[in-house]
Amino acid sequence: MQAQQKENIISSDRSVILNLSELWSYRELFYFFTWRDVKVKYKQTTLGVIWVVLQPILTVIIFSFFFGRALNVEKTSPGLPYPVFVFSGLLLWNFFSSSVNSAGNSMLTNAPIIKKIYFPRIIIPVTALLVSGVDFIVAFVAYVGVLIYYNVHIDFMALLIFWPISIMFLLLGTLGISCWLAALNVKYRDFRYVIPFGLQIALFVSPVIYPASIISERWVNYVLALNPMYAAINFFRVPLTGANSIDIVLMLISSVSSTLFVLLGIYYFKRTEAFFADIA
C-alpha cells in the first residue's frame, strides 16, 4: 500500500485570498512568462534594448524643450535641472503606464492559454509588471548616468528612506490597478479603449512634468494624492529637491489609497478569475 497522496479538492467555492504556497510552487512560470515576453518584445528589432533607454531620453528632451522654461522648476527646487526633474518622474511613470497597459490586455492576449491549462491566473498580470520592471532597471541605469552628468546634489540619507518608500507605493499601486483592469477587461471589453485614454489623463494628474507644488490649494493636493503615482513620484524626488518638510497627511492619504488599490485589485481579480476561461 503506497502512501496516500494529499487530497486536492476541485469545487465551486473559490477563495479570494491569494494562495501564496501555490504561487510559490509556480514560481518558475513567473520567470518563463517574463522571459518570453522580454524576448519577444525585442526580437527582430535592430536597436533592441537600446529602445528602453532611448524612449525616456527622447521624451525628456522633448519635455525639457517645451515645458522646461515655462514651468520654471528652478524656483521650487534650486539647482535641480529640469531634465533631471522630468526624468525622475518619467522613470516611474513609464513603469506604471507600460505595466497597466500590458496587464490590462494580458488576460485577452493570453486567452488561448487560459482556456487550455490551469495555473494561478494572477501570474499573468504580475508578469506584465516584471517585464516593465526589466525595462525600469535598464532605464534606471541611464537615469543614474543623467544624475552624474548634471552633477546633481543628492541627499543620501533621504535617498535611503524615500526611494524604498516610493518604490513600494509604485509597486502596490501598479499591481492593484493592473490586476483590477486585467479582470475588468475580460468582462467588459470597453476597457480596451478606456485604458490608453485613462493613462493619458493620469499622466497629467500625476506630477511627472510639473512639480506638485505648483498647485497651491491644499485640498486639490489631497485629492490628487489618491493617485498612488502622486506619492511615488513625489517621494522619489525628495532626495534631489532636498525638501525638508513632508506633508504627513499627504503621505497618509497615499499609503491608504495604494493599500486599498492593491487589496481591491487582487480581491476583484480573485473573485472573477474562475470564469475567465468561460468568457475570455
Add this chain to the structure above:
Amino acid sequence: MKPILDIQQVSKLFQLYHKGLPYLSFRDRITGMFKKRDEVEEFWALKDISFTVEPGESIGIIGRNGAGKSTLLKILSKITPPTTGRIVSRGRIASLLEVGTGFHQELTGRENIYMNGSILGMRKWEIDKKFDEIVDFSGTDKFLDMALKHYSSGMQLRLAFAVAAHLEPEILVLDEVLAVGDVAFQRKCFQKMEDISSGGRTIILVSHNMTQVKQLCKKGVLLDQGKLQFVGNMHDAISGYLNNSVRNNNIDVSSLGRMGTKSPDFTIQTMRVLNVKEDLQVLEGDKLSLEIEYEVFAPINELVVGFSLTDFYGNNVVECRSTASYKKFEGAVGRYRARVDVFPGVSSGTYNLNVGARSDVSHLEFIPSVASLDILPAVSELEEWNKSSAGILSVKSDWDIKKI
C-alpha cells in the same frame, strides 16, 4: 485503496446570451437594468456526474458532440469551476487539452520546449533532464535554434507532442490530442501513451476515435447531453454510444444543421445505412450501402447527390457523387430514393458521414456529420497490436512467402 479521482455529483451551468457575445459591455449592463432578463437561457452542460477512477486505471470518456465531454475535462483540469459538486483528487493532474499550449511563433524550438514544458507543469530541472529525449522524440534537432514560425505545421505538432509526452503526472487528462502528425508519428505517440498507461499511471482520455479509446482504455464513461449514461466496461460503453448515436438505421436528418444555399426547391429527407453489422459498424473492406431520400419541389438543372466520409481530422477521405453513374439527370419535381453501393476502402476507425446535393449553379444542401460510422478491423482473431493498419487506405494485397 482510495480512488485517485472521486467525482461527486458535478454539474456545470452555462448561461447563454442570445444577443451578442458572452461578455458584456457597460452599455449592456446599463440598458440591461431596464429590460426584462429573458434573453439569458440556462443550459446545464453537465448534470450530476459521479464516478470514481482507481489508481492506474485508464478511462475513456465518449459521447456525441455537445455531450459535455470537454466541459468535464475542463473541470478536471481546473480551467473552469463546477457549478455544484466537487472532485477529490489524490495525485498531480496534468492536462493536455491542446498540443503546444503557450507556443510562441517568435521563439526558437529550444525556447518553446522550455516555455511549453513549464506551462504544462514541468519544473526546469525536469525539462533539462528530459531535453535530449524530447528533441529526439520530435525529430527536430536540426531546427532547434530556429524560430518556430519557420517550422512546418507538422514539425510544430511533433515538437509540441514530444514535450507533452514527457510529462509524468499521476493523472494525465487528454483531449483527442493523439491525433497529431503523420501516421508514423501518430503510432509513436500512441505507443508512448500505452507505455504511460502500462507504467501504472492514470489516463483520462476523450476521443471520437473508438478504435483508439478501445485500445487504450479498459473503462468507459458515456455521456449524453450532459448526463452520465453509462460507466463500466469500455466495450459496453462503446456499444451504448453507437446505439444512442443512431437508434436505427433510418437516420432522420430533419433536425440536423444544414449548409449551402438552403434552396426551397430541394430537401434531403432521410438517409439509411443498409448493410451495417450492429448500428453503423462495418467491417474494413466490406461494402457499404446507403439510401438517400430527397424531394424536389421545383425543377433543378443537372442535379447531383452524393455523400462523403471525413476522418477524425476532418479530411475528406471518400467522396461519391451520383455523376459516377448518371452523366446528367434532370431533377424533375417529385420524391426520389437514391441507392448507392460502395466499397469505401478505408482502414478501420471512426468516420463522419456527410450528405449533400448540388445543381449546375449552386450547392443546394450539405448536411455534415449525419452519423458517425465505425469501420472495424476485419481480422479480429489477430493480436491486439496487429489489428489496426497504419495506413489511411485499406487495400487488398496477396502475399506469397517462400523460403529461398
